[in-house]
Amino acid sequence: MAELLQYVANGFVGGGIYAIIAVGFVTIYNVSKVINLAQGEFLMLGGMIMVSLIGLHVPYGLAFLLAVTAVTIFGILLQKYVISYVKRATPLSLIILTIGVSILIRGFASLIWGKDAFALEPITSHEPISFGGITIAQQSVWVIAAVLVILLFLWYLMDKTMVGRKIKACSVNTKAARLMGISPGKMAGLAFAISAASGAVAGIVIAPLSVTSYDVGVLLGVKGFSAAILGGLGNPIGAVIAGFLLGLLESLGAGYISSGLKDAIAFIVLIAFLVIKPTGIFGERSVGKGGL
Amino acid sequence: MKKQMRSCFFLLLLASLVLIAACSNGANPAADTGSNTPASQTASGGGGENKEPIKIGAVFSLTGPNSPLGVPEKQAVEMLVKEINGSGGVDGRPLEVIFEDDKSDNTEAVKAIKKLVSKENVMAVLGSSGSGPSLGMADFAAQQKLPMISMAAADQITNPVRPGIFKTPHTDLHATKRIYKFLQEKGITKVAMLNDSNAYGSGFTAQLKKFAPEYGITIVAEEKYGTKDPSMTSQLTKIKGTDAEVLIVAGTNPGPATIAKEAKQLGFTIPIISSHGSANSKFIELAGEAAEGVLLVAGKLLVADQIDANDPQAAIIKKFVDEYQAAYNAPADGFAGYGYDGLNILIEGLKLADFDPSKLAESLEKVNYVGVTGEFAFSAEDHNGLHEDSMIMVEVKDGTFQILK
Numbered sequence: 139m140a141e142l143l144q145y146v147a148n149g150f151v152g153g154g155i156y157a158i159i160a161v162g163f164v165t166i167y168n169v170s171k172v173i174n175l176a177q178g179e180f181l182m183l184g185g186m187i188m189v190s191l192i193g194l195h196v197p198y199g200l201a202f203l204l205a206v207t208a209v210t211i212f213g214i215l216l217q218k219y220v221i222s223y224v225k226r227a228t229p230l231s232l233i234i235l236t237i238g239v240s241i242l243i244r245g246f247a248s249l250i251w252g253k254d255a256f257a258l259e260p261i262t263s264h265e266p267i268s269f270g271g272i273t274i275a276q277q278s279v280w281v282i283a284a285v286l287v288i289l290l291f292l293w294y295l296m297d298k299t300m301v302g303r304k305i306k307a308c309s310v311n312t313k314a315a316r317l318m319g320i321s322p323g324k325m326a327g328l329a330f331a332i333s334a335a336s337g338a339v340a341g342i343v344i345a346p347l348s349v350t351s352y353d354v355g356v357l358l359g360v361k362g363f364s365a366a367i368l369g370g371l372g373n374p375i376g377a378v379i380a381g382f383l384l385g386l387l388e389s390l391g392a393g394y395i396s397s398g399l400k401d402a403i404a405f406i407v408l409i410a411f412l413v414i415k416p417t418g419i420f421g422e423r424s425v426g427k428g429g430l
Numbered sequence: 431m432k433k434q435m436r437s438c439f440f441l442l443l444l445a446s447l448v449l450i451a452a453c454s455n456g457a458n459p460a461a462d463t464g465s466n467t468p469a470s471q472t473a474s475g476g477g478g479e480n481k482e483p484i485k486i487g488a489v490f491s492l493t494g495p496n497s498p499l500g501v502p503e504k505q506a507v508e509m510l511v512k513e514i515n516g517s518g519g520v521d522g523r524p525l526e527v528i529f530e531d532d533k534s535d536n537t538e539a540v541k542a543i544k545k546l547v548s549k550e551n552v553m554a555v556l557g558s559s560g561s562g563p564s565l566g567m568a569d570f571a572a573q574q575k576l577p578m579i580s581m582a583a584a585d586q587i588t589n590p591v592r593p594g595i596f597k598t599p600h601t602d603l604h605a606t607k608r609i610y611k612f613l614q615e616k617g618i619t620k621v622a623m624l625n626d627s628n629a630y631g632s633g634f635t636a637q638l639k640k641f642a643p644e645y646g647i648t649i650v651a652e653e654k655y656g657t658k659d660p661s662m663t664s665q666l667t668k669i670k671g672t673d674a675e676v677l678i679v680a681g682t683n684p685g686p687a688t689i690a691k692e693a694k695q696l697g698f699t700i701p702i703i704s705s706h707g708s709a710n711s712k713f714i715e716l717a718g719e720a721a722e723g724v725l726l727v728a729g730k731l732l733v734a735d736q737i738d739a740n741d742p743q744a745a746i747i748k749k750f751v752d753e754y755q756a757a758y759n760a761p762a763d764g765f766a767g768y769g770y771d772g773l774n775i776l777i778e779g780l781k782l783a784d785f786d787p788s789k790l791a792e793s794l795e796k797v798n799y800v801g802v803t804g805e806f807a808f809s810a811e812d813h814n815g816l817h818e819d820s821m822i823m824v825e826v827k828d829g830t831f832q833i834l835k
Contacts, residue, residue, distance in 0.1 A: 275695030
């Protein structure tokens with residue numbers, strides 16, 4: 139029983155990260171119909187910039203803010219000077235473009251930071267916390283907290299503010315939104331900014347759990363993308379649920395079936411699910427709009 | 431106008447992609463220029479200019495992912511060549527080592543050794559740094575009956591034994607036996623293992639399983655992880671639920687460092703023993719506080735300053751570490767040691783063969799040489815020549831490796 143709880147706790151931490159990445163995918167997709175496969179690189183950049191700043195003896199909190207700001211600006215520039223330039227391209231070439239961008243970012247990162255892994259100090263101490271038979275790192279609590287804060291913030295932004303309504307308007311009907319005086323370009327920039335910022339936060343909070351390096355974004359990006367698809371591309375709540383589900387599946391699969399098949403189990407379930415219900419868990423709303 | 435700008439932008443993007451691709455493959459564009467001389471460098475000089483030099487080839491991974499191995503190997507060999515030629519060369523003839531870069535690539539390594547044979551007519555070859563390139567080279571060298579000493583880990587290089595093919599590093603077999611001996615001394619019998627699923631980790635897994643009965647060890651959990659996995663908590667949770675008394679981890683960093691961290695996060699109480707693949711300063715740097723108390727199996731060079739003065743290897747280790755420090759202002763690591771031992775063994779073999787290249791392969795089997803990696807005792811059946819007792823157990827204490835007596 140204690141083991142089961144421990145697997146669930148582990149899965150929850152991993153799943154939370156997938157959820158943030160998945161929401162990042164969905165946010166950008168909804169506004170601009172772009173599937174940004176460079177999403178994982180936002181996490182990598184967040185973690186690596188943070189490592190560099192800490193190396194320069196910048197205080198933790200300030201380094202955190204600087205790293206998130208830097209990645210956010212990077213996300214905006216990416217949208218403004220790369221993605222929007224090729225707006226009339228087909229969705230397929232846009233996807234390939236974002237793959238290219240992610241390879242480019244990784245290439246530069248490996249030139250700047252080298253190919254070694256780096257460690258980052260946790261926010262609070264290294265001592266683990268035990269309760270009810272399960273043990274987790276203090277940093278895992280921070281990860282969960284960050285996930286919840288980000289998700290709550292996004293929910294509030296999207297559902298309760300004017301900006302959120304504008305973003306939604308763009309995702310429902312770009313032309314009508316433009317007629318109402320909303321600039322879809324600006325909203326797309328905002329979507330990129332939100333995804334980049336949340337990605338950077340996620341990248342920073344998970345770095346102390348293990349290590350971070352120039353290529354951590356690849357696997358995380360793929361997992362997050364799977365969660366976004368599983369949740370029904372376009373539905374943020376679906377993405378969050380799918381993210382947590384993927385994390386739990388991985389953890390339980392590795393624990394009870396085979397650790398060598400850890401990734402395989404999660405993806406087999408994903409494929410099986412999509413074969414049965416191609417639109418994902420909550421996918422009625424918007425699949426097909428982006429031409430996928 | 432806009433269209434023009436757009437196509438300009440695409441060109442720019444394309445150009446930068448190509449650039450990145452080129453960089454990630456070669457790392458050092460200078461090494462690619464010209465196929466004739468610039469890629470090969472020679473280290474010689476001093477002593478006996480009138481006589482024909484003894485030519486030896488060396489293929490190391492100077493660029494690419496294996497460059498952290500190949501560069502110190504080359505530096506150690508260069509240093510030794512300078513020293514030998516400074517004291518009159520070998521048999522009154524200067525020693526000339528011709529270096530080639532295999533770019534951490536199997537095909538390039540085979541190309542390099544072919545070039546060394548056909549163009550430079552070398553009498554023996556050192557290298558390469560990685561197991562893949564070394565295995566490729568060994569096939570060619572065995573065909574050509576060219577003596578070769580590899581600096582790579584894989585057991586398959588010298589198992590089965592082929593005439594003329596030798597290697598200097600310890601294998602997973604030695605590390606396995608050393609760990610099991612240590613466990614026997616401590617009276618520990620129940621072992622869990624969590625190994626990388628790559629060639630290194632699965633080779634280690636096979637040895638651990640093979641020798642467990644011989645040392646009275648029961649393996650209660652056998653788990654794997656992927657080299658790029660960000661988290662191994664599930665595997666560790668499973669191991670925590672068993673009655674294992676120790677956890678053995680075989681992989682190269684950052685995997686073992688991550689495991690040390692996560693084991694601490696999960697409140698592990700059993701000790702962790704990590705393999706020689708992770709025994710370097712990077713492990714402590716990455717695992718930080720969680721590295722404290724972790725045990726590792728390693729070569730003596732890791733704790734050069736703590737080697738007992740009565741140890742047969744003490745003198746050569748001290749000499750090597752001091753000279754390397756003086757020459758490159760960097761601490762000598764195990765890889766530098768493999769290169770240093772390789773050339774020394776080759777020269778011992780040459781001496782035994784009376785400097786007759788045709789007898790070299792045979793005489794190398796008779797070499798007994800105390801090196802920095804261990805005490806080599808080659809024979810017709812053993813082309814690695816090492817014994818598990820030349821490995822040591824260390825513990826991480828206050829951020830440094832401390833030898834366990």
